[in-house]
Amino acid sequence: MNSFLRSLSPTQQVALLFFVIFGLLTILSVAAFLMTFREESQVKNFRKLLRTSWVMVAVFWIAWAAGTTFAQILFALISFFALREFITLSPTRRGDHRSLVLAFFVVLPIQFWLVATRHFDLFTVFIPVYVFLAVPVASALGGDTKRFLERNAKLQWGIMVCIYGLSHVPALLLLGSPFLVFFLVFVVQTCMVVQHLLTRHLNRKPSIPAVSSSFNWYSWLLGMILGSFVGGLLSFITPFRPGQALALAFIACVAGSMGHLVMKALKRDRGVTAWGHGDRSVTGAGGLLDRVDSLCFAAPIFFHSVRWYFGQ
Amino acid sequence: LQPLVHVLERGDSLIIFPEGTRGYAEDPGPFKAGLYNLATKFPHAVLVPAWIDNIQRVLPKGEVVPVPILCSVTFGAPIRLEEGEDRRHFLDRARDAVIALRDA
Numbered sequence: 001m002n003s004f005l006r007s008l009s010p011t012q013q014v015a016l017l018f019f020v021i022f023g024l025l026t027i028l029s030v031a032a033f034l035m036t037f038r039e040e041s042q043v044k045n046f047r048k049l050l051r052t053s054w055v056m057v058a059v060f061w062i063a064w065a066a067g068t069t070f071a072q073i074l075f076a077l078i079s080f081f082a083l084r085e086f087i088t089l090s091p092t093r094r095g096d097h098r099s100l101v102l103a104f105f106v107v108l109p110i111q112f113w114l115v116a117t118r119h120f121d122l123f124t125v126f127i128p129v130y131v132f133l134a135v136p137v138a139s140a141l142g143g144d145t146k147r148f149l150e151r152n153a154k155l156q157w158g159i160m161v162c163i164y165g166l167s168h169v170p171a172l173l174l175l176g177s178p179f180l181v182f183f184l185v186f187v188v189q190t191c192m193v194v195q196h197l198l199t200r201h202l203n204r205k206p207s208i209p210a211v212s213s214s215f216n217w218y219s220w221l222l223g224m225i226l227g228s229f230v231g232g233l234l235s236f237i238t239p240f241r242p243g244q245a246l247a248l249a250f251i252a253c254v255a256g257s258m259g260h261l262v263m264k265a266l267k268r269d270r271g272v273t274a275w276g277h278g279d280r281s282v283t284g285a286g287g288l289l290d291r292v293d294s295l296c297f298a299a300p301i302f303f304h305s306v307r308w309y310f311g312q
Numbered sequence: 313l314q315p316l317v318h319v320l321e322r323g324d325s326l327i328i329f330p331e332g333t334r335g336y337a338e339d340p341g342p343f344k345a346g347l348y349n350l351a352t353k354f355p356h357a358v359l360v361p362a363w364i365d366n367i368q369r370v371l372p373k374g375e376v377v378p379v380p381i382l383c384s385v386t387f388g389a390p391i392r393l394e395e396g397e398d399r400r401h402f403l404d405r406a407r408d409a410v411i412a413l414r415d416a
Contacts, residue, residue: 080380084380084381085382087379088366088381088382092369094336094368094372097369097372097375097379098375100369100379100381101377101379104379104380105377
């Protein structure tokens with residue numbers, strides 16, 4: 001099996017991978033459809049999850065088939081819409097207008113351009129150094145001091161999560177292995193889905209009820225273990241040895257699930273249950289940020305762990 | 313108001329911003345008399361208050377580049393001009409009906 005895989009060219013390997021995943025999804029979807037004849041309510045959530053998976057896999061397939069440039073643009077767009085949802089729910093004032101224009105139309109394109117042109121040294125410091133110092137300046141020039149620190153913190157946080165975090169996903173594409181993005185997304189998604197399903201079935205008491213009505217340490221730990229294990233199994237598609245893949249998957253899962261929790265705390269603070277869905281009538285947002293928030297946290301940590309450890 | 317009267321006579325609907333301008337304040341400015349005049353002329357026209365959330369943040373007065381923030385529109389229950397209601401009273405009541413939708 002392994003030698004057969006190694007005999008294929010990288011392109012053939014990716015194609016095979018997508019073939020397997022689309023096959024699995026088809027089987028699961030057919031099974032879920034057949035189950036609807038029996039009990040409706042139980043399967044509904046699962047089918048929703050499947051639909052999300054279909055969309056995600058399709059998007060990744062298109063991104064891969066169309067080449068790196070297209071992937072850059074794709075993630076820049078996702079970042080744009082995620083930031084839009086974030087800013088919509090974070091109240092800003094008139095004086096922040098220039099800073100917001102800066103974030104959407106200057107910082108975001110430059111950051112993704114830096115990634116696409118492989119300016120790795122600059123793209124890791126562009127936002128935390130230059131932008132984070134420039135944003136308060138733009139706000140101060142706006143001449144409004146009401147809740148100044150709070151407004152700037154919100155804006156910087158939005159830029160950090162939605163632009164800086166997400167820009168590390170396409171950056172992985174340029175690290176040399178075409179599978180790193182897939183590895184990261186698949187591992188983190190597995191961990192989140194396992195956690196979600198376990199929480200549903202175990203009916204444990206929430207560990208941090210003020211932040212999340214579902215999160216508990218037991219399901220979290222099991223999700224971690226399974227996510228890392230899947231990462232170890234997938235080591236053959238990465239440049240890592242199984243042990244390294246396991247450790248990196250673990251890091252990505254911790255970052256991803258904790259990030260999801262942080263975003264939940266933010267949502268609670270704003271008094272909404274989801275960035276889009278539950279509150280659709282009020283904000284009109286699509287809930288994209290709910291889907292990618294774990295990636296926003298996992299991608300930079302994963303990227304820099306890989307770069308640091310392997311010294312690329 | 314003549315063009316508006318024509319539109320209503322044809323039986324079409326109108327979207328009116330009765331404050332007549334954009335301001336720097338968080339609340340809309342006081343409503344102008346146009347709404348009252350139309351309401352007296354067309355007592356059967358249904359007046360639906362509507363609040364556009366976030367519209368101020370998209371493009372504040374005096375700015376050039378809009379920010380792509382999501383907006384939403386909330387519609388309220390129709391109001392009508394009461395028998396013998398004072399102009400100022402009616403306009404303030406209409407404005408309150410619009411502002412009340414902000415927190416809905």
